Amino acid sequence: MGKSTIIPFGPQHPVLPEPLHLDLVVEDERVIQAVPQIGFVHRGLEKLVETRDYNQFIYVAERICGICALGHSLGYAETVEGLMGIEVPKRAEYLRVIWHELSRVHSHILWLGLAADAFGFESLFMHCWRLRERVLDVFEKTTGGRVIFSVIKVGGVERDITQFQSHVILDALAGIKDEYNQLCKAFLNDTSVQTRLVDVGYLSYEDAIDYSVVGPFARASNVNYDVRMLGKGGYKYLDSFDPILDGQGDCYARAKVRALEVIQSIEIIEELLSKLPEGDISVSVKGSPADGAEYCNVLEQPRGECYYYARGNGTKYLERMRMRTPTSQNLAGMTAALAGCDLADVNMIVLTIDPCISCTER
Numbered sequence: 001m002g003k004s005t006i007i008p009f010g011p012q013h014p015v016l017p018e019p020l021h022l023d024l025v026v027e028d029e030r031v032i033q034a035v036p037q038i039g040f041v042h043r044g045l046e047k048l049v050e051t052r053d054y055n056q057f058i059y060v061a062e063r064i065c066g067i068c069a070l071g072h073s074l075g076y077a078e079t080v081e082g083l084m085g086i087e088v089p090k091r092a093e094y095l096r097v098i099w100h101e102l103s104r105v106h107s108h109i110l111w112l113g114l115a116a117d118a119f120g121f122e123s124l125f126m127h128c129w130r131l132r133e134r135v136l137d138v139f140e141k142t143t144g145g146r147v148i149f150s151v152i153k154v155g156g157v158e159r160d161i162t163q164f165q166s167h168v169i170l171d172a173l174a175g176i177k178d179e180y181n182q183l184c185k186a187f188l189n190d191t192s193v194q195t196r197l198v199d200v201g202y203l204s205y206e207d208a209i210d211y212s213v214v215g216p217f218a219r220a221s222n223v224n225y226d227v228r229m230l231g232k233g234g235y236k237y238l239d240s241f242d243p244i245l246d247g248q249g250d251c252y253a254r255a256k257v258r259a260l261e262v263i264q265s266i267e268i269i270e271e272l273l274s275k276l277p278e279g280d281i282s283v284s285v286k287g288s289p290a291d292g293a294e295y296c297n298v299l300e301q302p303r304g305e306c307y308y309y310a311r312g313n314g315t316k317y318l319e320r321m322r323m324r325t326p327t328s329q330n331l332a333g334m335t336a337a338l339a340g341c342d343l344a345d346v347n348m349i350v351l352t353i354d355p356c357i358s359c360t361e362r
Contacts, residue, residue: 004032009346018357020350026343034338034346036331042361046321053316054080054289055154064323065359066147067110068301070103072323072359073152075299078233079308080154080318082295084287088233091279092156094272097234098169099143099151101265106135107302108262109180111354112187115255118351119193127183131176138172141165156282166273173266184259188252197252201337201349204249213333215304215326216261217353220246220253227300238271251345254352288316301326303354325359 004027011019019041025033048060061076062069074096081088088096113128136146142161143149151158161169187193203213208221218225226243228235235241244260246253289312297308304326313319334353341349 003027007343009034016347016350018355020355020357022338022346022350024338024343024346029343031338031341031343031346034335036335038331039361041357046323049318049321051317054318055285055316057318057321058153059150061321061323062148062150062152064325065356067107068103068303068306068356068359069147070099070149070152071299071301071306073149074100075297075301075306075308075323076310076321077152077154078299079295079297079310079321080289082297083289083293083310083312084154084285086155086283086285088156089280089283090277091160092281093234094237094276095157095161095234095281096152098161098269098272099139099149101268102135102138104265104302105176105262105269106132106139108258108265109135111258111351112183112255115348115351116187118347119196121187121190121193124183124187127179131180131183134172134176138169141168153282155285156280158282160281161273161276166276170270170273173269177263177266180262184262188256188259193255194252196345196348197250197255197352198248199250200345201251201254201341201352202249203333203337205247207336208249208333211333211336213304213330215301215330216244216254216257217304217330217333219243220257221249222247225305227298227305230298232298234272237275238268241268251348251352258354288312288314289318290314301359303327303356303359304330306359323359325356327355327357327360330355331360 004025007024009022009024010016011021021037023035024031049057058073058076062073064072109128109132113125116124140146143151203221205222208218208223222245228241244257246257291314293312295310299306307324309322310318311320337349
């Protein structure tokens with residue numbers, strides 16, 4: 001056995017889109033252990049519930065992460081609505097899911113571009129981000145924003161989608177879907193991609209369960225769990241929903257699951273737009289959460305299940321607000337996938353898990 005060495009990986013690294021910091025224990029070129037270091041970008045956002053009332057805090061929650069912004073505002077709004085017993089109009093539930101699935105499309109296409117860039121596949125990187133811009137154009141036309149949307153509020157949504165906008169969205173998605181299918185084939189069938197990803201960073205079904213990993217990371221190890229299966233919010237109006245699964249458990253499987261989820265999300269948006277009901281988009285919200293009232297909520301973010309907890313104290317300021325993000329849940333599984341890999345494969349394993357450090361270190 002060779003002499004072990006500790007190599008710092010991150011928080012600044014050419015391949016990492018996020019400031020992840022790992023201490024890698026290596027022997028020769030093989031990683032024996034990966035130890036994550038947490039707290040590099042901690043901002044203390046949860047503490048702000050003490051100085052921002054429950055309506056204002058939704059704008060703080062939205063800024064936990066730029067890519068998952070809409071999902072965090074949605075998860076927070078649903079939590080406070082549960083805390084106060086507020087029933088959201090049916091049309092608002094549809095609109096929330098439409099925007100949330102657009103956010104998933106945006107996140108996964110962005111990820112595919114970053115993965116291509118890590119390979120040196122520059123043309124695919126540019127094409128992916130060109131498609132991402134078209135998704136952001138849809139957001140801009142319907143919410144007014146491209147990164148921070150501020151369209152979700154406690155009790156419903158701030159903006160409506162007109163019939164004309166529905167047609168614009170459907171036309172844009174049809175073009176995106178056609179081009180995206182071609183990009184996926186180019187990426188997943190490329191021999192260089194397969195050489196770097198197949199049988200790399202393996203995580204078994206049993207380990208995925210033991211480490212409680214979530215999202216595409218778990219579903220690539222054949223874990224049949226997706227919060228959207230529970231039929232919460234607007235998802236209960238879908239005709240059917242089956243998670244994208246793959247039993248291979250390696251980096252290639254994780255890439256494949258994310259790639260196919262984009263098409264699934266587009267189909268969800270198309271279905272809900274075709275069935276969008278008439279009616280109000282919000283209800284008036286008065287009063288404050290009761291003293292001692294508690295509520296828990298889960299939401300399927302692009303990276304997996306996100307858990308929200310809120311407790312009231314009888315005032316307009318919440319006593320406590322807590323988010324457990326998917327990357328926080330996936331760190332243990334990531335260290336398991338890294339153990340035993342070649343040092344050269346660390347960057348690809350980390351990328352296929354798609355960590356969001358901004359979400360994790362609030």
